[in-house]
Amino acid sequence: MRATRPFCYSDRADLSHRGGLLAVQDSVLVLQERLANEQKLVQLIDRIHSAKTLDTIFIEIQGEILAFLAADRLTLYAADMEKKELYSKFLALDTVREIRLPINESSVAGFVATSRQTVNIADAYDTGELTKINAKLRFDSSWDKKTGYRTTQILGMPILHENRVVGVMQLLNKKKGGRFTKDDELNVARIAKTLGVAFHNQQQLGQRRGTKFDYLLAQGLMSQDDINTAIAAARHKNTDVEAVLMDQYKIPKGELGTSLSQFYRVPFIEFSDRVIPSPELLRDLKLEFLKRNVWLPLKREHDGSTVVLIDNPQDIQRVD
Incomplete structure (x- = not known):
């Protein structure tokens, strides 16, 4: 029979030391995880600030935001206050689709926009839980019925x-x-704050600037949805939007x-073999x-300036 020795003070001290090492290791791992999380968040915020259009945020960056957050799905909505609606865009194959819903209590997102308050729901189908938040x-x-998807938890936050x-x-x-946690809410709140600045700036720019295809819209030759789809198709095919407009939309x-x-x-100067640089x-x-x-220099004017053929006259580096 194997002999055993009694448990003594030195054993207790050794276990205590090992337990301390494990606790320190756990703390280091937690700190490393938080640091990595913070770095990802900073990169994401930079991406949002660098977006040139709302469509870029909707179609490209929205997926990156979802990858950062602990959720299965994410929808970003922008507010159209003139129509009292929220709208979002997504890419279906090569087509940009838009969804809209009213700003009222008939949906969770609409309620969030109306009340300006965050909602954290454990079960979307629990009418009692919804009523506690607001009777309407x-x-x-x-x-859900259309797609077969089953929504359970919802975290909605105003931008x-x-x-x-x-x-x-x-x-x-x-x-x-389980329910979204307070840490989830904090992460979403930081992203929502950044999106608030980005959405505001893009809405202000949209009011001030025209687009290359405003004439086509004004003449009824295309709808905005057509143009959005053409832009997505051009990006997918790695070609110019103008080529898509001529080839697909005639x-x-x-x-x-x-x-x-x-x-x-x-x-605008259309190609002609009679024009000789x-x-x-x-x-x-x-x-x-x-x-x-x-880029092609075409002719010298009497004042010494040069007429240049170019695809983008706003490209200062090539024009100068």
Whole structure:
């Protein structure tokens, strides 16, 4: 029979030491995880600030936000206060689709926009839980019925700018189950704050600036949905939007040229083999350079300036 020795003070001290080491290791791991989480969040915030359009946030960055958060699905809504609606966009194959819903209590997102308060719901189908939040609050289950998806947890948060609603973030179904936590709310709140600035800036820019295709819209040659879809198709095919408009939507080159001319405030010159660039201007230029930069000096004016053919007259580096 194997002999055993009694448990003594030195054993207790050894276990205590090992337990301390484990506790320190756990603390280090927690700190490393928090640091990595913070770095991801900072990168995400930078991506949101660098977005040039709302569509970029809806279609490209929304997926990156979802990957960061502990949810199964995410919808970002922007507020259209003139129509009293929330809207979002998503890419279905090569088509940009838009969804809209009223700003009222008929949906969770609509209620969040109306009340400007965060809602954290454990079961979307529990009418008692919804009533405790607000007597008029309803969960719109039509999307679940249409897709077969089962919504359970919902975290909805208003996107504000200077206390004005500019959108809503809505997360569905926490990945590990259970209600969304306070840490989840804090992460969403930081992203929502950044989105508030980005949404406001994009809405202000949208009110001030026109687009290359405003003429086509004004003439009824295309709808905004058509243009959005053409932009998505061009991105997918790695080609110019103008090529998609002519090939798929049969927009005449002359109409497209007029639209571009009005936007850039310079004449549109259609290709003609009768137009011959000045040999003097081409003397020291290589053909590959001209092709790569989509740029061609055409003629010298009497005042000494040079007329240049270019695809984007706003590209200062190539124009100058």
